[in-house]
Amino acid sequence: xxxxxxxxxxxxxxxxxxxxxxxxxxxxxxxxxxxxxxxxxxxxxxxxxxxxxxxxxxxxxxxxxxxxxxxxxxxxxxxxxxxxxxxxxxxxxxxxxxxxxxxxxxxxxxxxxxxxxxxxxxxxxxxxxxxxxxxxxxxxxxxxxxxxxxxxxxxxxxxxxxxxxxxxxxxxxxxxxxxxxxxxxxxxxxxxxxxxxxxxxxxxxxxxxxxxxxxxxxxxxxxxxxxxxxxxxxxxxxxxxxxxxxxxxxxxxxxxxxxxxxxxxxxxxxxxxxxxxxxxxxxxxxxxxxxxxxxxxxxxxxxxxxxxxxxxxxxxxxxxxxxxxxxxxxxxx
Amino acid sequence: xxxxxxxxxxxxxxxxxxxxxxxxxxxxxxxxxxxxxxxxxxxxxxxxxxxxxxxxxxxxxxxxxxxxxxxxxxxxxxxxxxxxxxxxxxxxxxxxxxxxxxxxxxxxxxxxxxxxxxxxxxxx
Numbered sequence: 001x002x003x004x005x006x007x008x009x010x011x012x013x014x015x016x017x018x019x020x021x022x023x024x025x026x027x028x029x030x031x032x033x034x035x036x037x038x039x040x041x042x043x044x045x046x047x048x049x050x051x052x053x054x055x056x057x058x059x060x061x062x063x064x065x066x067x068x069x070x071x072x073x074x075x076x077x078x079x080x081x082x083x084x085x086x087x088x089x090x091x092x093x094x095x096x097x098x099x100x101x102x103x104x105x106x107x108x109x110x111x112x113x114x115x116x117x118x119x120x121x122x123x124x125x126x127x128x129x130x131x132x133x134x135x136x137x138x139x140x141x142x143x144x145x146x147x148x149x150x151x152x153x154x155x156x157x158x159x160x161x162x163x164x165x166x167x168x169x170x171x172x173x174x175x176x177x178x179x180x181x182x183x184x185x186x187x188x189x190x191x192x193x194x195x196x197x198x199x200x201x202x203x204x205x206x207x208x209x210x211x212x213x214x215x216x217x218x219x220x221x222x223x224x225x226x227x228x229x230x231x232x233x234x235x236x237x238x239x240x241x242x243x244x245x246x247x248x249x250x251x252x253x254x255x256x257x258x259x260x261x262x263x264x265x266x267x268x269x270x271x272x273x274x275x276x277x278x279x280x281x282x283x284x285x286x287x288x289x290x291x292x293x294x295x296x297x298x299x300x301x302x303x304x305x306x307x308x309x310x311x312x313x314x315x316x317x318x319x320x321x322x323x324x325x326x327x328x329x330x331x332x333x
Numbered sequence: 334x335x336x337x338x339x340x341x342x343x344x345x346x347x348x349x350x351x352x353x354x355x356x357x358x359x360x361x362x363x364x365x366x367x368x369x370x371x372x373x374x375x376x377x378x379x380x381x382x383x384x385x386x387x388x389x390x391x392x393x394x395x396x397x398x399x400x401x402x403x404x405x406x407x408x409x410x411x412x413x414x415x416x417x418x419x420x421x422x423x424x425x426x427x428x429x430x431x432x433x434x435x436x437x438x439x440x441x442x443x444x445x446x447x448x449x450x451x452x453x454x455x456x457x
Contacts, residue, residue: 043351047344054340150354152361154440163442172390173441229387232439233365240363243354248363283343302335 003194006208010216013266014259021258030258031238032247038265045272050280059301063292066105070296082292089291096288100136103129128192135185138178139214141165142221145176149239173225182218186211210276213267220260230254366434376431379423382411386435390443393420420449 020030063069067081079088080095095101108125111118145162148154166174190211193203224230234250235257241248271277283289316323316330323330334340349356377385380392396418399405408416436443 043348047348050340050344051334054334054337057335147354148440151357152364152438159440159442162440169444172394229384231384231386232441233368233386233435236439237363237365239354240358243358244361244363245355246363280347284340 002203002205003208006205006212009205009209010212010263013213013263014216017259017262018255020262021255027249027253027258030262031249031253032242034265035242035261038269042268042271045269046277046280049272049277050284053281053284057302058286058290059299059303061290061292061294061299062287063294064287069292084291084293084296086291089289093283093289096285097282100129100132103132127188131185131188131192134181135189138182138185141178142176142182142218145178149236150243152236152240171226175226179218179222179225183215183222186215186218190215206275210267210270210274213263213270217260217263217267220256220263224254224256224260228254228256230257366438367430368435369431372431378414379416380410393445420445 017030020026063082067078068076069082070077070084077084079085080091083089083092092101104126106125106128108123110121110123112121113119141161145158145165147158148162151158162176165176165178168175168177190208193199193207193211231250231252231254234253237248237250238253267276271279316332320330320332373386376389379385379389383392385392396408399408400418406418408418410416435441
């Protein structure tokens with residue numbers, strides 16, 4: 001049911017886009033207005049979410065126990081997993097962001113039948129890590145490759161990336177490796193949610209929807225490149241028009257293009273209100289981005305109130321005369 | 334905001350990276366490739382039954398196979414017109430930038446010119 005809901009939502013979006021592509025008078029809205037609105041929502045929403053997160057105080061450093069904390073001199077510290085320097089934190093964050101270190105440590109717990117009854121077994125589980133790594137890197141490379149539509153002249157690094165991506169030179173136009181990787185990886189990530197009962201149980205429409213969206217975006221992109229050709233020159237003119245704020249709407253762009261750009265726009269607009277914000281959130285992971293110096297440095301809780309104290313010295317100063325008269329001993333005469 | 338400085342700096346970098354196309358193209362006119370209408374019409378007339386701009390790579394690929402494997406040097410199009418299978422003849426002399434301007438504009442680097450002598454600058 002949760003899957004169906006997401007699937008139907010995506011199908012409805014595709015139908016809307018197809019209608020928009022066939023009705024010429026709507027091209028201006030689908031090709032120019034919606035992309036601008038989506039970009040604004042994406043950038044604005046992204047900033048809003050991150051600033052909102054930034055306002056939550058993080059009073060405590062959280063030394064996760066995956067590495068030896070700095071201790072006595074003869075005990076070897078794990079300088080990356082439990083860093084006491086900014087460099088260590090940078091390396092730890094880079095490992096997390098670029099190579100998904102936490103997913104790499106993923107383990108699987110199993111209760112299996114042993115000789116003396118059930119046994120608890122732990123094993124490494126790398127498939128999720130591998131699938132995610134392929135998915136995210138392919139996605140990044142695909143987005144960077146798209147710069148060839150938005151930049152004129154096309155910079156060298158974009159061309160280089162393209163030629164590496166198509167280096168197998170299979171077919172015409174050359175097959176991009178990332179196109180294959182992203183489809184395989186996202187199919188895996190989707191099947192995993194269906195076939196692992198525990199994962200299925202905790203999966204929500206908000207988990208399936210981005211998967212279906214990205215699947216559809218990749219598919220329309222691939223269809224457009226290899227099967228239902230669109231006029232590339234016209235597409236680039238439209239893209240550059242958007243980027244120079246002088247929008248133009250060349251004629252004769254194929255239907256598939258409008259479906260593609262509409263789905264991309266919807267995904268971008270949806271991004272800040274969804275779990276996809278892990279893109280920004282990963283940088284704010286409190287267990288990863290703080291130096292583990294809990295006891296080396298004094299940390300003061302940022303929301304501590306100023307406490308008004310009335311010390312004994314102040315008390316005595318106030319009542320000294322009265323105390324003397326009453327015969328109570330005072331510290332200072 | 335706690336550690337606001339760093340967060341705001343990161344956000345500025347992120348938005349900056351994301352809006353590179355706007356800065357990169359700033360002040361530039363949206364100049365498409367220089368396409369001569371007559372040349373485009375000639376190009377389309379090679380095979381009127383398909384959209385040549387979108388599908389010429391497939392056609393030329395087919396030509397190559399016919400030429401190399403069957404020794405066929407002439408292509409007869411859907412209107413019965415005979416065309417020499419020759420990329421050099423199609424591309425014309427070296428001053429002709431018809432192929433190059435479109436390919437450069439969209440950053441398409443066909444491998445055609447790895448073997449064929451093409452118009453000047455075709456490889457760039």
